[in-house]
Amino acid sequence: MNIKKIREDFPALERERNGRRPIYFDNACVTLKPRQVIMAMDEYYENFPACGGKGRSAHWFSQEVKEAAEKARRAVKEFINAKSSDEIIWTKNTTESINIIANCFELNRGDAVLTTDKEHNSNLVPWIELESRRGVVHKIVESNNDNTFNMERFEEMMGEDVKLVSMVHTSNLDGYTNPAREIIKIAHDYGAKVMLDGAQSVPHKEVDVQKLDVDFLGFSIHKMAGPSGVGVLYGKKDELKKLGRYTVGGDTVKDTFYDRAVFESPPYLFEAGLQNYAGQIGAGAAVEYLSKIGMGNISKHEETLNKFITEGLLEHEEIDIIGPDDPSKRSGIISFRMVKDDGTSLISPGDIARLLDRNLNIMIRSGDHCVHSWFNARGIGVSGSARASLYIYNTKEEGEVFLSGIDRLIKSLN
């Protein structure tokens, strides 16, 4: 993997401020975009900026839109090794993918949905809503003390009442990856289906939906070198057919009369109205770009960098890393707090982020990372944590600059 060459693909890395290049460590939020993706989207806007969709125009440009968008769908299908392109639904983002399942998967009063205690708000709030609106029971599997998955607790909580397990695959809080294959096997033994929140796994490691045997998987293209405003919901064909309807209107129907509609089948049933064609085409280019680099190479690179940065951070006794100590269990995420002996915050994560940005152009995230519930349960909801999250274009040299910044911050206190 030639990082220098990869970096040349990302125009944003060529910018400068105060004589310094950017160091972009906020990849869990959104990644930068390579030229290949930008060009694919430009091609749509420059050459055939028309509508696609099954029942719409049949002219030259429209045909090109349809072909390009379906090619992108096939690329995504290959990327996660789905059986068929019909199992790939375009959404806006992971949040929408999860909301489709929350609204369309059959859940009745008293049925239970199981999540972990580390869910992003996008995989928490929909279930809180269902609990209050439809009497669905939301159960939470508490993690081990080091934030890893507690399989025993999970097995104890499984029962016939659990109809759906909806879980984060790789956590955006600490980078830990839940043992999905084992979880899915157990859930299936109890007759439950599984929705995986793949927002932080699909961009960073090989995710094979057939090997996992997962029923539903959601992810966001903007977290994987692609454009914003595009996400994916994967579902096994038979499971998608059982879902209720979501947003309906143009493109979700084959025919209509004044008093009834004949609905499309998935994936089109869930893709209402004119679509984000440029975004879909960009998504296809993004997954092709990542596939060429190789997902195995990407996860290995992030793990090596994470190890380097973790070792540097842990030289300071003030640093407390969230999640397992072992960086190989935290993919490309380093979520940390600078604390006093009593565990209260020494330097606010907000100050860490602002000072690194202002002095060294290092962009990290601070706050609760949309996992407020986890921080609130520990009485640190206002403080939160600082989070560096890595990707293919980050280098050891950038890691060194980051560590030097942390060093200076700590020294400034004395």
Add this chain to the structure above:
Amino acid sequence: MKKSKRIILEIIKSKGSANLADIESEVDRLKFEEPFVFEAFTGCSIGDALDDMVAEGLLEKDIPKWGIPIYRVKSR
């Protein structure tokens, strides 16, 4: 004055001076003890509130180049 700003002012006053971490930790401590603190700070950015308070002349802010900003109540 907004409730959140009044609470921040009191925290800084009681400590003499405070950085953002001190204020956040104190709000974290009070948040689940005092319902009015919980209410005042839900959805509130303390960093933004501090900037406002400096602009409004309520606080002084020391900003060393690599140091953490420190806030003091402005004497009148």
